[in-house]
Amino acid sequence: GDAIDEGVALYFPGPSSFTGESILELQGHGGMVVLDRLVQRCVELGARLARPGEFSERAFFNDKMDLAQAEAIADLIDASSVEAARSAVRSMQGEFSRLINVLVEQMIQVRIFVEAAIDFPEEEIDFLQxxxxxxxxxxxAADLEKVLAQAQQGAILRDGLTVVLAGRPNAGKSSLLNALAGNNAAIVTSVxxxxxxxxxxxxTLGGLPLNIIDTAGLRDSDNEIEQEGVRRAWKEIAGADQILFLADATETPNPNLKDLWPEYFQLYPGSTQAVTLLLNKIDLSGHSPGMIDATTIAISAKDKSGFDALGLHLQTTIGYLGHAEGLFSARRRHLVALQNASTLVQNGIQQLKG
Ligand SMILES: Nc1nc2c(ncn2[C@@H]2O[C@H](COP(=O)(O)OP(=O)(O)OP(=O)(O)O)[C@@H](O)[C@H]2O)c(=O)[nH]1
Ligand SMILES: [Mg+2]
Known part of the structure; x- marks a missing residue:
């Protein structure tokens, strides 16, 4: 037949290839049509298309990497900030796995004592003493806590933080969304x-990935469309990692969250959600930008003032330390496993110390 392209063929003999199997890599000039013809020809000759992640899967099954490393490849591809990408690379290179393996070694040392006590109960010495x-x-226990804290940071970098903008109509929620995102995605009017x-x-704010959600202003309304908007707003509020409640500084002489938003505290008494009051439009009220107290920040969406304080506040409330050195990507599954291990070790310590 006729030539499809001119290119390079690279042969990686197993077992030292990425997957551990022998691989032939064909490199062409690229472009949709040429690439498609090349793939078609390979399929005609007996090859098939790889499933998503199949190369990593094969590498895992051939012991070229462990599960945490294989997951980190997906995290690297999905990374939404430079910091998240760096931490994924560290996991991919086996940093997370190494820390876990050290914990496993320590766990085995402890088991030796326990199993000796079970196997040789008639011995003079009490191994458990x-x-x-x-x-x-x-x-x-101390090392587990340390790895858990690091993994939590890694999970934040991977998943980002869901921040919901809530408040009365006209407080400036959509203006804040636009100012933070640097575009005019949301419609802003004085209505x-x-x-x-x-x-x-x-x-991303200071390397921290944020999913910012703008919602309808909360009020009772006869308008069916607005009612639906308010219903959806409450749904987002319920699922938020962090709620920013905006209030108009010119209408709020005494900024107190409980007075401004009683419905929330009636609906969720004893809520552990992080709620912060943002006093907006300070360019009109004359407040100075920044923290007013631990959960109140003065800002202006119009002037973009008070944003540094807001960024810092979000980072500290979730315990993000703002530097990704030594971090690795982690998932909810890893956190749950580490948390369980930590609880069991604490139980062991308590029983032993009686
Ligand atoms: N001076 C000043 N005006 C602002 C500021 N933020 C918002 N506004 C104005 O306030 C009005 C309402 O702003 P929006 O961002 O639409 O308010 P919203 O909270 O999204 O309102 P709804 O969508 O109706 O709930 C607009 O006229 C904005 O230009 C601010 O920081 N300073
Ligand atoms: Mg709006």
Whole structure:
């Protein structure tokens, strides 16, 4: 037949290839049509298209990497900030796995004492009274906590934080969304009740990925469309990691969240959600930008003032330390497993110390 393209063929003999199997890599000039013809010809000759992630899967099954490393490849591809990408690379290179393996080694040391006590109950010595056991267990508990804290940071970098903008109509929620995202995604007008649909923007603030959600202003309304908007707003509020409640500074002489938003505290008494009051439009009220108290920040969406304080506040409320050095990507599954291990080790320590 006729030539499809001119290119390079690279042969990676197993077992030192990425997947551990022998691989032939064909490199062409690219472009949809040429590439498609090349793939078609390969399929005609007996090849098939790889499933998504199949190369990583094969590498995993051939012991070229463990599961945490294979997952990190997906995290790297999906990374939404430079920091998230760096931490994914660290996991991919096995940093997370190495820390876990150290914990497993420590766990085995502890098991040796316990199993000796079970296997040789008639011995004079009580293995469980050995001082080394308590020392080992305490060390293990401390190390587990450290890895868990790091993994939590890694998970934040991977998933980002869901931040919902809530408040009365006209408080400036959509203006804030636009100012943070640096575009005019949301319609802003001086008419209260402008926003009805839920709007989402993904941004990074100080390396922290945020899913910012703009919602309809909360009020009772006879308008059916607005009612639906308010219903959707409450749904987003319920699922938020962090709620920013905006209030108009010119109408709010005494900024107190409980007075400004009693419905929330009636609906969720004893809520552990993070709620912050943003006093907006300070360019009109004359407040100075920044923290007023631990959960109140003065800002102006119009002038973009007070944003540094807002960024810092979001980072500290979720315990993000703002630097990704030594971090690795982690998933909810990893956090749950580490948390369970930590609880079990604490139980062990308590029973031992009686
Ligand atoms: N001076 C000043 N005006 C602002 C500021 N933020 C918002 N506004 C104005 O306030 C009005 C309402 O702003 P929006 O962003 O639409 O308010 P919203 O909270 O989204 O309102 P709804 O969608 O109706 O709930 C607009 O006229 C904005 O230009 C601010 O920081 N300073
Ligand atoms: Mg709006």
């Amino acid at each position: 050995d001082k080394a056991l308590v020392v080992n267990l305490d060390q293990l 209260p009740g402008t926003t009805r649909d839920v709007l989402r923007e993904r941004i």
